Amino acid sequence: MLQEESDLSLIIAQIVQKLKGSNLYSQLERQAWASLQRPEIKLESLKEDIKEFFKISGWEKKLQNAVYSELSVFPLPSHPAAPPEHLKEPLVYMRKAQGSWEKRILKSLNSMCTELSIPLARKRPVGEQKELLNKWNEMGTDEPDLSLFRPVYAPKDFLEVLINLRNPNYENGDSLSFRTHLGLIQVPLKVKDIPELKECFVELGLNIGQLGIDDSTQVPPELFENEHVRIGQKVLSEQDSAAAQQYIRQGSPTALRAELWALILNISSQPEDVLYYEQLKTNVIQHDLLVDSLIYKDVKLTASNDDYYFVFEDYLYQVLLCFSRDTSVLSHFAFNSASPPKSYIRGKLGLEEYAVFYPPNGVIPFHGFSMYVAPLCFLYHEPSKLYQIFREMYVRFFFRLHSISSHPSGIVSLCLLFETLLQTYLPQLFYHLREIGAQPLRISFKWMVRAFSGYLATDQLLLLWDRILGYNSLEILAVLAAAVFAFRAVNLMEVTSLAAAEAVLADLSTLKVMPLLQIFLFATVT
Amino acid sequence: MSRPKMTSLYPEKTQRIYKLPELIIQQGHQIQEPKLQGPWIVKGKRARAESIDPVQDHPHEHTHGRPSPQARMGGSEGDTRSSDNQKDDIPVENYVAQRYIENPYLIGGRKFDLRVYVLVMSYIPLQAWLYRDGFARFSNTRFTLNSIDDQYVHLTNVAVQKTSPDYHPKKGCKWMLQRFRQYLASKHGPEAVETLFRDIDNIFVKSLQSVQKVIISDKHCFELYGYDILIDQDLKPWLLEVNASPSLTASSQEDYELKTCLLEDTLHVVDMEARLTGREKRVGGFDLMWNDGPVSREEGAPDLSGMGNFVTNTHLGCVNDRKKQLRELFCSLQVQKKASS
Numbered sequence: 001m002l003q004e005e006s007d008l009s010l011i012i013a014q015i016v017q018k019l020k021g022s023n024l025y026s027q028l029e030r031q032a033w034a035s036l037q038r039p040e041i042k043l044e045s046l047k048e049d050i051k052e053f054f055k056i057s058g059w060e061k062k063l064q065n066a067v068y069s070e071l072s073v074f075p076l077p078s079h080p081a082a083p084p085e086h087l088k089e090p091l092v093y094m095r096k097a098q099g100s101w102e103k104r105i106l107k108s109l110n111s112m113c114t115e116l117s118i119p120l121a122r123k124r125p126v127g128e129q130k131e132l133l134n135k136w137n138e139m140g141t142d143e144p145d146l147s148l149f150r151p152v153y154a155p156k157d158f159l160e161v162l163i164n165l166r167n168p169n170y171e172n173g174d175s176l177s178f179r180t181h182l183g184l185i186q187v188p189l190k191v192k193d194i195p196e197l198k199e200c201f202v203e204l205g206l207n208i209g210q211l212g213i214d215d216s217t218q219v220p221p222e223l224f225e226n227e228h229v230r231i232g233q234k235v236l237s238e239q240d241s242a243a244a245q246q247y248i249r250q251g252s253p254t255a256l257r258a259e260l261w262a263l264i265l266n267i268s269s270q271p272e273d274v275l276y277y278e279q280l281k282t283n284v285i286q287h288d289l290l291v292d293s294l295i296y297k298d299v300k301l302t303a304s305n306d307d308y309y310f311v312f313e314d315y316l317y318q319v320l321l322c323f324s325r326d327t328s329v330l331s332h333f334a335f336n337s338a339s340p341p342k343s344y345i346r347g348k349l350g351l352e353e354y355a356v357f358y359p360p361n362g363v364i365p366f367h368g369f370s371m372y373v374a375p376l377c378f379l380y381h382e383p384s385k386l387y388q389i390f391r392e393m394y395v396r397f398f399f400r401l402h403s404i405s406s407h408p409s410g411i412v413s414l415c416l417l418f419e420t421l422l423q424t425y426l427p428q429l430f431y432h433l434r435e436i437g438a439q440p441l442r443i444s445f446k447w448m449v450r451a452f453s454g455y456l457a458t459d460q461l462l463l464l465w466d467r468i469l470g471y472n473s474l475e476i477l478a479v480l481a482a483a484v485f486a487f488r489a490v491n492l493m494e495v496t497s498l499a500a501a502e503a504v505l506a507d508l509s510t511l512k513v514m515p516l517l518q519i520f521l522f523a524t525v526t
Numbered sequence: 527m528s529r530p531k532m533t534s535l536y537p538e539k540t541q542r543i544y545k546l547p548e549l550i551i552q553q554g555h556q557i558q559e560p561k562l563q564g565p566w567i568v569k570g571k572r573a574r575a576e577s578i579d580p581v582q583d584h585p586h587e588h589t590h591g592r593p594s595p596q597a598r599m600g601g602s603e604g605d606t607r608s609s610d611n612q613k614d615d616i617p618v619e620n621y622v623a624q625r626y627i628e629n630p631y632l633i634g635g636r637k638f639d640l641r642v643y644v645l646v647m648s649y650i651p652l653q654a655w656l657y658r659d660g661f662a663r664f665s666n667t668r669f670t671l672n673s674i675d676d677q678y679v680h681l682t683n684v685a686v687q688k689t690s691p692d693y694h695p696k697k698g699c700k701w702m703l704q705r706f707r708q709y710l711a712s713k714h715g716p717e718a719v720e721t722l723f724r725d726i727d728n729i730f731v732k733s734l735q736s737v738q739k740v741i742i743s744d745k746h747c748f749e750l751y752g753y754d755i756l757i758d759q760d761l762k763p764w765l766l767e768v769n770a771s772p773s774l775t776a777s778s779q780e781d782y783e784l785k786t787c788l789l790e791d792t793l794h795v796v797d798m799e800a801r802l803t804g805r806e807k808r809v810g811g812f813d814l815m816w817n818d819g820p821v822s823r824e825e826g827a828p829d830l831s832g833m834g835n836f837v838t839n840t841h842l843g844c845v846n847d848r849k850k851q852l853r854e855l856f857c858s859l860q861v862q863k864k865a866s867s
Contacts, residue, residue, distance in 0.1 A: 137635055137668070138635060138668040140668075141668060216845075217844075217845050217847070254708060254711050254712045254716075255711060255712060255715045255716055257712060258712065307700075307701075307778065307780065308701065308705055310664075310699065311633050311634035311636060311664060311701070312634045313634065314634060314635050314668070315634065377634075378709060378712060379712055381713065458705065458708070459708055
């Protein structure tokens with residue numbers, strides 16, 4: 001009891017510390033001062049009256065949402081004496097692996113830089129700045145020569161690193177047994193099995209209404225859909241983040257989704273936020289970074305060639321170029337096992353005073369990075385709001401998909417969860433695929449790294465991302481990947497090569513996500 | 527020189543359309559009327575808009591001497607002075623000039639139009655079917671009124687886009703109507719989208735009714751039309767044109783599936799095998815929209831009193847589970863046949 005209490009007070013102290021520096025704090029202060037004019041505030045019961053005023057005017061709700069947001073994002077401190085690296089990643093071997101992976105990426109970036117003799121960053125001449133400002137809304141029409149650029153890395157390179165990950169303290173023993181893990185990932189992390197997943201994803205159960213299943217044309221809307229929409233509108237009018245997160249576990253109606261996601265991520269477009277975005281835009285116009293070309297190349301290779309997202313090409317540039325200049329993203333490295341790469345001002349290599357983070361936000365884009373933004377363009381059309389939503393989604397979820405960590409939502413755990421589910425519940429399929437040299441993870445890895453963006457139909461993808469937000473975890477990606485394999489198991493048992501297996505699983509655009517998840521979790525005989 | 531003939535059909539649904547003999551355009555006839563101010567788009571009578579020239583601002587800017595390149599229409603490139611004997615050499619083609627819509631709805635900064643398919647089985651009485659699927663065709667370049675000379679910006683037909691230097695065949699620049707409908711619903715809410723699609727239904731019916739009396743009607747004929755519809759910023763649909771022979775070549779796999787299913791269902795409705803009873807309201811992806819009167823989604827007689835919850839039997843951009851529906855339809859028809867024989 002005492003331990004819990006002291007933990008709680010530690011958490012409270014930390015959150016108060018964080019919120020003190022935020023905009024909300026100064027707003028609340030202003031509101032409190034202004035409320036002194038009101039007749040119902042009496043000097044004798046000042047504290048209670050102001051609290052009452054906050055409750056009625058909705059400011060308490062805003063504070064609640066901010067606290068909830070902090071709780072969702074920041075990991076709870078484990079031990080007061082734990083050093084900061086432990087917050088990033090508690091396991092030493094994982095930290096080491098991440099460190100050497102980062103060195104490799106940086107080396108690749110630097111060598112591209114020297115090969116093409118392009119500086120990592122340069123100031124744009126005034127004429128070029130004017131031109132870019134004019135073309136800001138249609139950067140997609142620009143066709144710079146990008147043939148010499150190559151993406152810094154692709155998901156399959158990252159997969160190779162994960163496959164070679166080993167815990168030096170773990171000795172498996174040479175004898176093979178039924179416990180031997182047949183998959184590619186060979187690290188002993190704890191992952192959930194189906195009974196635990198059923199408990200975790202209880203709202204996806206068979207007897208609970210879902211959008212994505214119970215809103216299909218055959219089901220009369222009075223049974224579930226109408227009521228669900230009505231509750232959604234109520235949640236929005238109450239402006240309660242926690243309630244919205246609980247609500248969205250059953251899916252979000254199309255018309256309410258944009259607002260619900262903004263509420264859950266605690267994004268409200270204040271004038272300061274718009275100003276901040278404009279400032280980032282100015283940074284883009286004034287300086288040109290090498291990563292800009294990488295971003296251009298990535299968008300042209302992936303989103304522009306996609307049947308549905310090609311329309312949003314211009315928005316992608318506007319978001320990603322500003323994202324790479326945003327130094328506020330650096331704060332998420334406190335709980336990300338990755339560290340932002342450093343670069344040195346020319347001629348001052350090694351001198352810490354002349355070190356800067358490169359790119360300014362510390363995130364080097366890889367092949368397919370722009371697909372994290374593309375589905376959001378469906379929901380948000382105003383660039384600064386779109387930008388804020390993407391940034392929040394990145395620092396809450398997406399960063400875990402390309403950094404090596406032991407976090408249950410980290411990509412390593414997701415891969416292990418996927419393989420374990422497949423081996424435990426579809427052993428014949430797993431064994432067959434392994435025999436023909438088609439390890440299932442080689443096919444499903446790219447789905448998970450991109451959070452299925454670009455592989456599923458957009459409406460299905462948005463339903464999936466609803467659940468990611470609702471459960472504040474990415475585990476559902478691994479479950480879906482296993483469910484897809486289960487669904488196509490019959491065809492997969494007949495293939496005899498990796499290429500044929502890939503062909504069976506090449507097109508996921510006709511899949512309906514929620515029925516697959518429901519059947520895999522709740523209707524498969526275990 | 528005779529005044530241009532004006533044929534305007536249902537002005538609130540279509541822009542003002544004028545039929546102008548080519549000669550007038552070649553001479554850049556001075557048109558003073560204020561109603562004719564603003565940018566115009568002129569189309570020749572070839573079927574698939576392979577050459578459409580948007581004309582800048584007021585037609586009367588191109589009056590004196592030689593007509594400007596935009597106004598020239600093809601035909602003979604010789605001397606454009608009009609004289610009686612030269613009139614005979616210049617072939618008179620009819621062109622249609624439509625007022626240009628300056629505030630189209632843009633997605634991702636691009637202009638687009640909708641291609642929808644309507645099957646007419648007979649004109650007298652009017653029987654029309656609407657196909658649930660269709661697509662939105664995007665222009666590859668960003669929309670701005672400044673670049674009116676750039677024909678690639680304005681013209682969204684794939685036939686024209688294919689020649690644009692920006693065009694990559696893999697892109698396809700098409701969205702299926704379901705995707706478009708979902709996008710609009712998430713942006714404007716389902717009610718606004720319902721209203722828009724109801725207005726689009728009106729376009730089909732009114733346009734067919736307006737030619738009902740003049741078109742050749744034969745009970746043994748059917749015609750599949752491709753309707754081109756443009757949406758403006760106020761979510762109001764405008765009819766651009768009706769193509770009697772819509773292109774059936776596919777630009778992508780999705781497109782191929784749509785068009786083959788469209789053709790299959792067309793033949794199902796035509797019913798050469800005489801399997802249908804004639805009382806069906808839906809065959810595959812086609813919904814019966816008009817059968818000598820509006821067709822209601824509900825069972826029973828249509829509510830013609832003007833009040834009540836009359837909802838037309840159209841499902842544009844909705845789920846198209848045609849295979850399932852066809853299977854059920856033909857199964858039940860077989861059962862009926864067996865029962866009656």
